Amino acid sequence: MAHEKYSSVIQALHECMEACNHCYDECLNEENVKSMSECIRLDRECADICSFLEQSLSRNSPFIKETANLCIEACKKCADECKKHNHDHCQKCAESCRKCADECEKLVS
């Protein structure tokens, strides 16, 4: 079953989507929103792409490999941006993104 075969990557995607959306929400509440604008943007992109891949995996999509490659790009770029900021939500998001990129790399290799 698709969702069993892919359970560890689905879990990583789910956690990354949550971390990104939480970071997005918190960034919009920060005092200095201007300095967080790139983070807000990448959080949304990464959350949407992770959520999309999660669904693709759970329905055995024929486009898993291509979607996972897109997801790796998004996770890496979001991790790079988030790790620049000291906020807890950014540091946690960077970690979730890196873990998710690793799981996706295993999937496509």
Next chain:
Amino acid sequence: MAHEKYSSVIQALHECMEACNHCYDECLNEENVKSMSECIRLDRECADICSFLEQSLSRNSPFIKETANLCIEACKKCADECKKHNHDHCQKCAESCRKCADECEKLVS
């Protein structure tokens, strides 16, 4: 934090999305697809709506209540259809949908 406050409903939504997409995939592989057409349709609707609400919750959307009400309708209708079919994937999907509808009801009450 949104994703902690909502953790049990987010988990139920995640499981329901997976069960619906798995059921959709399996229904399309069944010999008698014709009799599963309503199930296929509702599986997709329900998976998409659950995934949407999961993201809404994790980013603290201002439309959580309205989206949860939509999700309750979808989960109930999908559960009703799935429980008519003896396939394991349908029975499991019906159960996930009912659990998810219950969690969403708690959220809006």
Next chain:
Amino acid sequence: MAHEKYSSVIQALHECMEACNHCYDECLNEENVKSMSECIRLDRECADICSFLEQSLSRNSPFIKETANLCIEACKKCADECKKHNHDHCQKCAESCRKCADECEKLVS
């Protein structure tokens, strides 16, 4: 055919999604992002909900009415926020949101 029966609301949703995403993108580039944070948030919500309803209509979803009601809420709230700001992208977005809310009202009435 669903997409013919619903063609005017689908067009309004499509334009609203584009206006919201464009406004979101421009708000994130503004000098005073802080004052635009609510606008950024509602632009994303409204774009995602409009896109979701567009797809629901084009596949004859059984949840069109419930989804349209959610969309009316999102469009009205986004229009109210956008019209507070003088930026061209905000004013245009407010107009697209109001038009879209009107089309959705016709659909559910």
Next chain:
Amino acid sequence: MAHEKYSSVIQALHECMEACNHCYDECLNEENVKSMSECIRLDRECADICSFLEQSLSRNSPFIKETANLCIEACKKCADECKKHNHDHCQKCAESCRKCADECEKLVS
């Protein structure tokens, strides 16, 4: 503005999403659903991916090229499947998919 720069590809994506969702809906209503199962599956994949890219373009996503490459794959595979079937909705969907793949190719080249 993103949505002006990309207007012809956004239009092609919008039409392809509608054609795919309409074809999906009609395939599920056909007498011989079994023979349409691959078409149903690819219609959903292609509609979801087109809708995703439409949104990415309209918000100036940093992942347009990667997402467009995924979309080209989905459109080509869906066109190949649809053109095998004589139903009007399949033939029209195949045509929309081919047009959309062409517009996406121009975008990435």
